[in-house]
Amino acid sequence: MVWTRKDLLGLEELSTEELELILATADSFKEVSTREIKKVPALRGKTVVNLFYEPSTRTRVSFEIAAKRLSADVINIATESSSVQKGETLIDTGTNIQALKADIIVVRHNYSGAAAMLARHLNISVVNAGDGWHEHPTQALLDIFTLKEKLGRLAGLKVTIVGDIAHSRVARSNIWGLTKLGARVTVCAPGMLIPVAIEKMGVSVTHDIDEALSDADAVNVLRMQFERDTQGAFPRQLEYFKNFGITQERLSKAKKNIIIMHPGPLNRGIEISSEVADGAHSVILEQVTNGIAVRMAVLFLVSQGHDKQYETTN
Amino acid sequence: MKLLIKSGRVIDPGNNLDEVLDILIEDSRITRLAKGISLAADEIVDARDKIVIPGLVDMHVHLREPGREDKETVASGTNAGLRGGVTTLLAMPNTSPAIDSVENIRLLEGIIRSTARAGVLIAGTITKGRSGKELADLAGFKRAGILAVSDDGSSVDSEELMLEALGQAHKEGLLVICHCEDKTLCLEGVVNLGLTSTRLGLRGISCESEYKRVERDIGLAERSGAALHIAHVSTKESVASIARAKKKGIRVTAETAPHYFSLTEEAVLGYDTNMKMNPPLRGEDDVFAIKEGLREGTIDAIASDHAPHTENEKEIEFARAEFGVIGLQTALSVAITELISKGVLDWQGLVEKMAVNPARILGVKKGRLGVGSDADLVVVSPDKEWQVTKDNLVSISKNSAFLGRRLKGVVEQTIFNGKIAYTTSRD
Numbered sequence: 001m002v003w004t005r006k007d008l009l010g011l012e013e014l015s016t017e018e019l020e021l022i023l024a025t026a027d028s029f030k031e032v033s034t035r036e037i038k039k040v041p042a043l044r045g046k047t048v049v050n051l052f053y054e055p056s057t058r059t060r061v062s063f064e065i066a067a068k069r070l071s072a073d074v075i076n077i078a079t080e081s082s083s084v085q086k087g088e089t090l091i092d093t094g095t096n097i098q099a100l101k102a103d104i105i106v107v108r109h110n111y112s113g114a115a116a117m118l119a120r121h122l123n124i125s126v127v128n129a130g131d132g133w134h135e136h137p138t139q140a141l142l143d144i145f146t147l148k149e150k151l152g153r154l155a156g157l158k159v160t161i162v163g164d165i166a167h168s169r170v171a172r173s174n175i176w177g178l179t180k181l182g183a184r185v186t187v188c189a190p191g192m193l194i195p196v197a198i199e200k201m202g203v204s205v206t207h208d209i210d211e212a213l214s215d216a217d218a219v220n221v222l223r224m225q226f227e228r229d230t231q232g233a234f235p236r237q238l239e240y241f242k243n244f245g246i247t248q249e250r251l252s253k254a255k256k257n258i259i260i261m262h263p264g265p266l267n268r269g270i271e272i273s274s275e276v277a278d279g280a281h282s283v284i285l286e287q288v289t290n291g292i293a294v295r296m297a298v299l300f301l302v303s304q305g306h307d308k309q310y311e312t313t314n
Numbered sequence: 315m316k317l318l319i320k321s322g323r324v325i326d327p328g329n330n331l332d333e334v335l336d337i338l339i340e341d342s343r344i345t346r347l348a349k350g351i352s353l354a355a356d357e358i359v360d361a362r363d364k365i366v367i368p369g370l371v372d373m374h375v376h377l378r379e380p381g382r383e384d385k386e387t388v389a390s391g392t393n394a395g396l397r398g399g400v401t402t403l404l405a406m407p408n409t410s411p412a413i414d415s416v417e418n419i420r421l422l423e424g425i426i427r428s429t430a431r432a433g434v435l436i437a438g439t440i441t442k443g444r445s446g447k448e449l450a451d452l453a454g455f456k457r458a459g460i461l462a463v464s465d466d467g468s469s470v471d472s473e474e475l476m477l478e479a480l481g482q483a484h485k486e487g488l489l490v491i492c493h494c495e496d497k498t499l500c501l502e503g504v505v506n507l508g509l510t511s512t513r514l515g516l517r518g519i520s521c522e523s524e525y526k527r528v529e530r531d532i533g534l535a536e537r538s539g540a541a542l543h544i545a546h547v548s549t550k551e552s553v554a555s556i557a558r559a560k561k562k563g564i565r566v567t568a569e570t571a572p573h574y575f576s577l578t579e580e581a582v583l584g585y586d587t588n589m590k591m592n593p594p595l596r597g598e599d600d601v602f603a604i605k606e607g608l609r610e611g612t613i614d615a616i617a618s619d620h621a622p623h624t625e626n627e628k629e630i631e632f633a634r635a636e637f638g639v640i641g642l643q644t645a646l647s648v649a650i651t652e653l654i655s656k657g658v659l660d661w662q663g664l665v666e667k668m669a670v671n672p673a674r675i676l677g678v679k680k681g682r683l684g685v686g687s688d689a690d691l692v693v694v695s696p697d698k699e700w701q702v703t704k705d706n707l708v709s710i711s712k713n714s715a716f717l718g719r720r721l722k723g724v725v726e727q728t729i730f731n732g733k734i735a736y737t738t739s740r741d
Contacts, residue, residue: 012513089630111631112515113585132633133515169515196518197509 003301007119007126010135011176019144019180025297026145026290032069033292042300043072046103050076051093052129053109058264058288059129059139063106066295075102094118094126104299107131112169125302133167139263140173142294144181146287147218150259155182160212162188162244163222163271164234166195170263174220175201188212189244190235209244210253218259221246221272237270247273251281259283315356316340317732322361322693326368326683327662327670337366339689342732347685357734359727361693367665368681369401369432369690369730370646371672374466374491374545374569374617376638377403377434379425381410385711386622388425391642392432394620394709396728396736398643399692402433402673402680407444408467414439416454432730433690435676437491440465440479446472449479456486461676464491466545469527471497476531480538489676491543492531494552495593499523504633506594510579516633519594525551532559532566543675544568546619548593550603557612567675568607569615572641572648573715575604575658581715587628587635588715591621605658614671618645622711639715643707648716650696650723661696689732698724 001017011019032040048067050060060076067074077097090109097105104125107115112132119126130136148154159178165171165187175198178185185203187194188211199205206212213219226234235243251258260272260281268274277284317339324335324347331347338346338355372395378386388405395403405422407413413422419436426434438455442448444465452463463483469492470476483490500523505511507518528544532555535542544556547570559566573591578598582589589595607613621638628635641648649668653659659667669681680688701720704712728736 089626091629109631111633113632116585117629117631131515135515172513172515195512196507197512200509201512 003305005305006302008137008298008302009115009119009126009128011137011140011173011180012135014180016180019177022141022294022297022301023145023148025301026141026293029296029300030290030293032296033289038069039071040069041071043067043070043303046072046303047101048072048074048104048106048299049097049102050074050129051097051105051107052077053079053107053114054130056108056129059108062288062291063129063295066292067299069292070296070299072299090114090118091121094122098122098124104302125305127298127302130169132169133172134169135173136169137173138291138295138298139170140177141298142287142291143174143220143261143263144177145294146261146283146290147259149290150283151217154178157183157217158186158215159183159218159220160186160188160216161220161222162209162212162246164193164224165189165198165222166193167225168222170222175203179203186212186216193234210250213250213254213258216254216258218261219246220261220263223263223265224267224271241270245271245273246276248275248279251276261287264288315732316353317689317729317734318351318353318355318358319361319366319691319693320358322364322366324366324683325661325665327666328682329684331683332662337683337691339729339732342689344683344685344687344689347683359693359734363695364726365661365694365696366683367399367661367692367694368669368683369692369728370399370668371676371678371680372400372403372618372620372642372645373615373672373676374571375403375405375620375642376408376622377405378409378622380421385624386709387429388434389429389431390708390710391620391622392430392434394640394642394707395432396730397708397725399646399694399725399728400432400642401690401692401728401730402435402678403642404435404437404462404676406464406466407437407439412439412444413437414442414444414450416451416458419455419458419460431735435678436460437462437464439463440470440490441475444468446470446475449475449482452479452482452486452488456488460488461678462489462491462543464493464545466491466493469493469495469497473530473534477534477538480534480540480542484538484540489541489543491545493545494524494527494531496523496527499526504590504594505582506579506596508579508597510582513583514585519592521549521551521596521600524549524593525555528552528555532556532564535566536562536564539565541565541567545617546571546574546593547604547607547613548574548596548600550600553603553607553612557607560612567614568612569617569672570604570608570613571617571619572645572652573639575601575608576648576652577715585632587630587632588639588713588717590632590635590637591619591639591715592637605653608653608667609658614667614675616645616649616667617672618642622709623713624711628713639713640707640709640711641714643709644702644714644716644721646694646725647700647721647723651721654696655722689729691729692725693727695724695726697722700724
């Protein structure tokens, strides 16, 4: 299996083999972060630009650390300090970054499809760090990597995703990735937060959290993004916690070794109790650690794919 | 001036004609149809192995002039029309200023008189400024020679005002063309609501937002007795409603656009903004129902809904990009490729949908190839293919949903008002 893609835009378009290649590559990079000198020369002389149109600490820092551990030079561009405020289009911004001879753009954008549009217009690599409600492939990859590390397999696992599925790029990427790798996915949320026809993506749907937990091997608890509710579709916070919040009491009825994941940042007492977030089932901080290895793998692979693309077009 | 079209297969459903004939045109009229006409014409068009049809009547076009001449003008739009065999078109009034007063009708008439390369009919608005608040001067429009009114781009949300509009239109003998969309049922949507909107993470536009408004407007048309025309039908439920209304004898007609019978919502995967239009591309079952509606007559007409937008307005994030695609130059070829080649319509049927019926609905004497008819006609190579590229589209805007596609059917000559207005042999 050879990686040939110049970009990573989502998990929907990836084959099972490509997903497995990313996970295997991440596995080999994980060890780098445990060394005394946490650096390999894989991307030495390459420039990675983090282009973030939405506030993000966790993902941006994770990509920056990943790039630096691969010896790349990293530039961070955030909207408030850029010419985006002056009305520059995304494509113009991208072509300018390309003209600066950057090799990889890591883009976070509030519009679905923004990363795909950028990738279509550029010859350099584009890595999607989250586009609107569409996909957040590296988050799902690190979730899946963590699951596999903890449970030793993915095929046949029952994974429940709880929360605002409708507006979640993390949910979409997880659904594509997990189902391709043989896991069985259930999504659980109030009706208004389940997008239409989601079952056609190969998942089961329930509105009953206890049912969703009953035979789950793992639960991915999504952040309730109350700030995004422009249409009054969200339940009130306390009501949500009562009906869907992950608590110790609910977990007492679930499988003994159930794994609790969360992409962060946490809303303690809204989608998850502190007790659970900090408890024995939680792998939330391991996800953060694994994020670096997964992003190192992605940056490394797209830079390889890019070389191939470059060779063939010259 | 005598123009002779030799040996083409002449299709004229109005006269139940499908025969290889010569057509003699003198000045702006057809004066003879017969086999083997031999006389000294000023110009002869060899139409052997070609099909000769009446000039197309496209009843849904946005020419953007006045106000957005960077997108399209009367000159560039009619030029694109001639390339696509369109000799008469209805210009929608959502320009800037909107065609919502007799004064603005005069303004547009002036532009048409000096720049149009094909026939342009003007639609007035239903309400002032297309705001849906206050009726425009429909009686004044009628006196100014207007045939149809529309707030296209928007629906008149107030039921009371819509009923009043239909009542007045009925009194004046104006056709009311409805853009059927209940905005409260589509919540800033940008693609069809369903698996596609879910996969892409985009807000969806429900089918209900169209067909509930189609049902409302049909109900109002029945109460008022007015002639109602439903624009750009895209859903199976709308087709069913219109079929029921026709059965009841309500005065309703309908059009669809080429993209609704040739593309499904799957075309939007990949976020191509040239696949973004309103109503949106729908599901496979809707496309099937649209074709059935065309076949059995529920849908009377095919209109392009030609909606030019600049690259700056299209080459941006999907949700921010403008709705709409151009279609004047491609409508006929898409219809040949998707309807004739696939057996949905025969040539007579196609000419009915693209010339005869729109002319009848609008009340203009077009779409015929009899002796005495206006000499607007098109010579088509039915099996010849062409590829749609930005370079061969002559509109100012290039936002076609068919870029890169190979289509069947090449317009060889378009004759407008007795003259060869477009010919491939001069390319």
